[in-house]
Amino acid sequence: MAANLFGKLASDTLGLSDIGKIIAPSDFDKVDGDDYIMHEDGEKIFFVIKSKSDEYVFTNYGLLHVDGASAMSKKRTVKRHDFCYETVSGVTLETAGTIDADVEIKFHFNEMPFSIDVDKKQLEILKDLYKALLEISRIQRMNYQRVQDGAEGLKMANDAISRSSITGDAAQVVKNLTDFNFNWMVDLRKTHNNRDFSETFKKYINN
Incomplete structure (x- = not known):
């Protein structure tokens, strides 16, 4: 225990630890992740955490993770996690103890877990x-x-129609019903699937 503690303190002192730093908005254009942001499509950076080997770039469209194998390697893997395709869950924030040098924010994008250590001096910003x-x-x-409720309502309507007598061209009635169902679900998902969370970030993050 004492040896581990000494090793951690030594690592922090020598600058070898992988504790992330929150980057100021004025320096967003200097991070590696900025090169991969879809600026042409209105994507905007709202928050960046940078460690020696990784960058976590939070935009209005999702998370861009510039994943480094190690602090010594220049090799990077760029991974995107979009809000319109993946859901965020399990969001927690662990504050620091007396001797800790970092705080930790944890969350999932679908089944992918993230755990990011951040300098405890930046806790207020991390909040x-x-x-x-x-x-x-x-x-x-x-x-x-809402999408589930809408789909259930559509199913109930279809069940009611299936119990009714069909008049006219049966094939055309089925086609019209199929087209209606398809368009209903497309519109439902489009209405209740946010791609852009700019307003949410603006509400909580002061850039």
């Missing part, structure tokens, strides 16, 4: 990201429930 991700998770859950 803003915590609140934004928590709100995004809440909105996504609410949207999912």
Whole structure:
């Protein structure tokens, strides 16, 4: 235990630890992840955490993770997690103890877990990201429930129609019903599937 503690303190002192730093908005254009942002499509950076080997770039469209194998390697893997395709869950924030040098924010994009250590001096700023991700998770859950309710309502309507007598061209009636069902579900998902969470980030993060 004492040896592990000594090793951690030595690592922090020598600057070898992988504790992330929150990057100021004025420096967003200097991070590696900025090169992969879809600026042409209106994507905007709202929050960046950078460690020696990784960058976590939070945008209005999702998370861009620039994944480094190690601090010594220049090799990077760029991974995207979009809000319109993946849901955020399990958002937690762990504050630091007396001797800890870092705090930790944890969350999932679908089944992919993330655990990011951040300098404890930046806890107050990290709280803003915590609140934004928590709100995004809440909105996504609410949207999912609305889509489920809409689909259930459509099913009930179809069941009622199936018990009724069909008049006219049966094939055309079936085609019209199929087209209606398809368009209903497309519109439902489009209405209740946020791609852009700019307003949520603006609400909680002061850039």
